[in-house]
């Protein structure tokens with residue numbers, strides 16, 4: 001029997017259905033998008049964002065010798081300030097599928113965890129940003145700001161985990177050619193180390209590899225005076241280049257480091273003095289250097305160590321992993337405040353770890369990385385606590401509230 005005056009309609013505490021972070025994560029995880037496959041992952045986002053009023057572009061990039069890659073760019077609003085949420089829907093292979101307690105592409109939820117490849121790296125992070133933006137728009141009349149200012153976009157690639165050739169680097173260029181201007185970027189990579197809220201990544205070291213070549217003169221070991229052995233020489237040069245620090249760190253970074261990773265003379269004979277020797281090395285460098293100044297510094301040290309006797313040179317490998325840092329300021333402050341409000345933790349502003357697409361984005365606008373907890377990424381049984389998906393969504397929501405306030 002209906003009451004005359006029924007109970008008040010139940011208040012919806014948070015959005016449910018297809019557009020909350022958990023169901024979006026599940027939908028994405030169920031697409032086996034191991035690089036370079038898309039497997040429908042971008043289509044999941046396209047549908048949701050179109051329904052929310054975004055202008056959505058699907059852009060495919062190709063290059064001889066590489067797989068074609070799908071990418072997605074979606075924007076709502078056409079004014080500044082413009083905040084973009086970046087990420088990748090591709091994932092690394094699952095490894096031995098039988099070793100997973102829940103299928104790697106099942107998106108199964110068990111005991112408070114969502115399982116699956118990409119759950120933390122980084123379909124979960126993308127899902128939280130989409131859910132947060134949708135909720136924010138719903139509460140603000142469908143627009144970034146009531147006065148018509150402001151833009152929100154998504155910059156999503158399917159090419160991050162492998163060669164990263166047909167992904168973010170080209171998508172950014174494509175967007176720039178369309179006249180897109182980004183003011184700030186949040187990249188939802190799993191930045192946290194132990195617990196949600198412990199770390200924002202505000203920069204990364206640069207990476208530069210090279211090979212040291214030393215020329216000698218081949219000869220018989222019994223007649224060393226008629227040969228020039230490059231083995232002792234390359235040893236001296238390795239010690240010289242390794243021993244002298246490149247710097248002592250900077251405000252945001254640890255000290256740069258040059259590390260030799262292999263030495264090779266290609267000599268199988270024990271009675272021959274080899275004619276050449278080479279050694280490979282990699283440098284992780286901080287913001288005391290640019291790629292150019294770093295190469296110059298190392299070459300100067302090599303010249304000094306060679307004196308006028310040793311003949312050596314360095315062959316540099318091409319590198320697009322330049323150092324970058326987003327200095328502490330209003331943007332990092334508002335992210336820290338949003339994280340603290342939700343998690344009760346004051347995150348460290350870190351520059352440690354390997355590279356990500358932030359190195360490309362940093363040429364266009366300040367970028368910070370904040371996402372889920374990285375502990376299980378790339379592992380068997382990759383999983384995220386459901387509670388973290390909810391909290392990360394609230395953090396992104398807090399970022400949006402503060403950004404457009």
Ligand SMILES: [Zn+2]
Pocket residue numbers: 088121122160189190
């Ligand atoms: Zn990732």
